Structure formats: C-alpha cells, structure tokens
Amino acid sequence: MKNLKMSIAGMLLLAISFTNAHAKEKMNHNQSDMKMNHSTMKMDKMNNPTAEAVLADYFTMKDALVGDDSKKAAQAGTKLMASLKAFDMKSYSKEDQKELADIIEDAMEHAEHISESPIDHQREHFKTLSKDITDMVAITGTKNTLYEQFCPMYDKGSAWLSTSKEVRNPYYGSGMLKCGKVQKTIQ
Amino acid sequence: MKILKIIAIILLVAFVGIQFIPTERNQSDTVPPTDFMLVHNVPETIQNKLQVSCYDCHSNNTQYPWYNKVQPAAWFLEDHIKEGKAELNFSEWDSLSSRRKKSKLRSIVKQIENGEMPLDSYTLIHKDAILSKDEAEEIIGFITQLKNSL
Numbered sequence: 001m002k003n004l005k006m007s008i009a010g011m012l013l014l015a016i017s018f019t020n021a022h023a024k025e026k027m028n029h030n031q032s033d034m035k036m037n038h039s040t041m042k043m044d045k046m047n048n049p050t051a052e053a054v055l056a057d058y059f060t061m062k063d064a065l066v067g068d069d070s071k072k073a074a075q076a077g078t079k080l081m082a083s084l085k086a087f088d089m090k091s092y093s094k095e096d097q098k099e100l101a102d103i104i105e106d107a108m109e110h111a112e113h114i115s116e117s118p119i120d121h122q123r124e125h126f127k128t129l130s131k132d133i134t135d136m137v138a139i140t141g142t143k144n145t146l147y148e149q150f151c152p153m154y155d156k157g158s159a160w161l162s163t164s165k166e167v168r169n170p171y172y173g174s175g176m177l178k179c180g181k182v183q184k185t186i187q
Numbered sequence: 188m189k190i191l192k193i194i195a196i197i198l199l200v201a202f203v204g205i206q207f208i209p210t211e212r213n214q215s216d217t218v219p220p221t222d223f224m225l226v227h228n229v230p231e232t233i234q235n236k237l238q239v240s241c242y243d244c245h246s247n248n249t250q251y252p253w254y255n256k257v258q259p260a261a262w263f264l265e266d267h268i269k270e271g272k273a274e275l276n277f278s279e280w281d282s283l284s285s286r287r288k289k290s291k292l293r294s295i296v297k298q299i300e301n302g303e304m305p306l307d308s309y310t311l312i313h314k315d316a317i318l319s320k321d322e323a324e325e326i327i328g329f330i331t332q333l334k335n336s337l
Contacts, residue, residue, distance in 0.1 A: 102284045109290070124297050128290050 048091070051140040053083040054107075058133050059163060061114065065126060065170035066177070072120040077115030077122075084108050096139050107132040123171050124153075132158040137161070137186060145187050153181035159183065205258040210309050213249040221281035222246075233329050237277070240305045240316040244271030247278040252312065267306075285337050292334040296327050 061076035084107055089100045110129035113160045114122045134148060154171035162168070167180045206232070218225065222312055243249045244267055253292055254260045283291065298304040299318065310317045 102286050106286050106290050120301075124294075128293060132286075 035172050042043045044138070047143055048088065048140050050086055050088040050187060051136065052142065054080065054087060054136065055133070055142060055144075055161075057083045058129070058161070061126070062160060062162065062170045063168075065119070065123060066168045066173055068119065068173035071124060072116070073119070073126075074132065077111045077113075080111040081108055085110060092139065100136065103132045103136050106187050107136070126160070126170060127155060127158045130158070134159070134161060142186070145185065148184040148186060149180050150183040151176075153179055161186075193331075200260075208258065210255075210261045210265050212251075213247060213265075213272075214251075215278075217246045219247070219278055222277050223277040223280040223301060226281045227250075227333060230329065233326055236318070236322055236326060240315075240318060241312075243316075244268050244309070245275045245277050246272075247276065267309075289334050289337055292330050292337075296330050299323050299327055 004055075057076055057080035061063070061073050062082060064072035064076055070125070084104050087100070087104055089097050090101060107129055110125040110132065113125045114129070139148065144163055147162045147165055148159055149162055149167055150157065151169055151171055153176070154169075158171055160170055164183060167178050169177055169179045172179060188192075220226075223229070223237075229237070249264075249268055251264070255264055275295070280288070301325075305313075305316050316321070
C-alpha cells in the first residue's frame with residue numbers, strides 16, 4: 001500500500017512539473033516576439049533597413065561563433081528571429097516576395113534552433129542559415145561590401161558571409177580560425 | 188500518520204481526476220497525397236524503418252502505446268508529438284518549398300548522424316525503433332541523395 005501511495009505521488013509530481021515547463025516555454029517565446037517593431041520606415045529598393053538589420057544580427061552571430069561563444073550566438077539567434085520577422089518586403093516584385101518569404105521562413109527556423117542549442121548544433125544550422133542570408137542579399141543588395149568565404153573542411157565544404165576580407169572561420173572558431181578563402185565579393 | 192493518509196487521498200483523487208482531462212489524439216485513417224512516401228520513391232526497407240522509427244512523432248498518424256490512456260503519460264506523449272510535428276511532419280512533406288525540404292533533409296541527416304534521433308526516451312520503450320549502424324547509414328545515404336536531387 002505504501003508503495004502504491006508513493007508511485008501515485010510520483011506521478012502527480014511529474015504531471016505538475018510538465019505543465020510548469022510548458023508555461024515557461026510559452027513565456028520565453030513571447031519575450032522574443034516583443035522587441036523590434038520599426039518596419040514602417042521608409043526605404044528604396046537598394047537600401048532596405050530591415051534587410052540591413054537582418055545582416056547586422058547575422059554578423060553578430062557569425063562573430064560569436066568565430067569566438068566560440070555559444071551564449072552570444074544564442075542571443076544573436078533570438079535577435080535575428082525578431083529582425084527576420086520585421087523584414088519589410090513591400091518594395092519587391094511578386095516573384096521576389098515569394099522567394100523572400102521562403103528564405104525568411106527557413107532562416108527563422110535556423111535562428112530559432114541557434115537560439116536554444118549547444119555550439120556544435122548552432123554551427124550546423126549556421127551553415128544553412130548562411131545560404132539563406134546569401135540568397136536574401138542576392139535579392140535585396142546591401143550598402144556594404146560583403147565577402148562570401150568558404151571552408152572546404154567543414155561538412156564537405158561550407159560558406160558564410162563576412163564584412164571583412166580576412167578569413168575568421170565561424171565553423172571551427174579557435175580550432176581552425178583561418179581555414180578558408182574568399183570565394184566571392186558581393187558589392 | 189493521519190496527515191499522510193489525507194495527502195494520499197488528495198493525491199489519489201487528483202490522479203483519478205486528471206484522467207478525465209481529454210487529450211488530443213494524433214490519428215488519421217488516410218495518408219494525404221503530400222506524404223513523404225507518396226511524393227518520393229522510397230525503397231521499402233527505408234519506408235518501414237521511417238514508419239517505425241519516425242512516424243509516431245513526425246506524421247499525422249501515431250501508433251499509440253497502451254499507456255497513452257493513462258495521465259500524465261498521455262500529456263507527455265502529446266507534448267512530444269506536437270513538438271515533433273512542428274519540426275518535421277512527413278504527412279505534409281510536399282507542402283514545403285524545395286528550400287525548406289533541403290533544409291529539413293539536412294537536419295534529418297545531422298540528427299541521425301549525431302544519434303539524437305530517434306530520441307532515447309522513445310527507443311527506451313520502442314526497441315524496434317532503434318537504428319542499427321547499417322540502417323542509419325542506409326537512411327543517411329538515401330536522404331543525402333534525395334537532397335542532392337532536389
């Protein structure tokens with residue numbers, strides 16, 4: 001009888017902790033949705049401040065991964081989710097809008113994973129995210145010169161974007177900081 | 188001792204009570220035309236393996252175990268299935284764009300390679316869901332090929 005009581009108590013405790021965890025998770029999500037709400041700014045086609053905001057968060061994330069800083073990369077992931085959400089695509093053609101919506105949906109998911117994962121998993125998602133952001137820039141353009149860099153070693157070859165010509169590898173960080181080369185300059 | 192008895196009774200009542208809270212059932216009789224297996228030409232061995240190891244949480248049709256009838260176990264399952272389907276739903280596969288498909292396929296490969304999927308808490312009970320080294324390689328090979336063909 002005592003055993004039975006104990007197991008009932010155990011089950012209930014479990015139940016309570018599950019509902020708690022649920023509520024907490026929901027709160028976290030709300031928090032990240034609140035920031036950034038300046039998509040009403042004026043812009044022309046070559047200069048889209050919401051695209052620049054996405055790029056800025058992407059580069060913060062890249063630098064964090066270069067510095068092996070998982071926590072900072074996660075924070076950048078949360079910020080990137082917000083800036084992706086605020087992306088303004090009004091000024092683009094229907095076709096580009098469709099492509100951009102697709103890119104943003106995909107990038108959003110990678111940013112979310114990066115915001116809640118250990119560094120190896122962050123780097124896995126950073127690879128696909130980099131492809132998304134590169135495709136975004138191909139449509140939106142950017143006011144800065146960017147360098148597409150490439151490391152042949154990480155996951156059978158992986159690319160990323162940088163504002164600097166110098167190679168600092170986000171996939172290996174201090175493990176192999178200078179592995180890679182510039183493969184394209186984006187003006 | 189008396190207080191223990193009272194607590195036990197309260198807990199028992201609560202335990203019985205929560206059994207009446209309904210849970211969402213993830214079950215469907217039909218396989219939608221967007222299902223991964225219908226869209227792609229998947230070899231039968233891989234079809235079976237995906238069905239057993241992945242589809243319980245990553246499709247619209249779960250083969251429920253008996254303990255799904257008991258709370259709080261049912262909540263635990265419901266939560267896993269919801270989360271699993273949000274990440275990847277094989278039943279609605281073809282509604283994804285080719286960019287999203289490639290992205291998902293890459294994640295599938297990574298998750299299997301890293302031994303993160305199927306979840307340990309799942310294979311603990313579903314022994315047949317465990318992927319042997321050969322099975323894992325076979326699936327990874329197929330998924331990689333599929334990704335490159337998209």
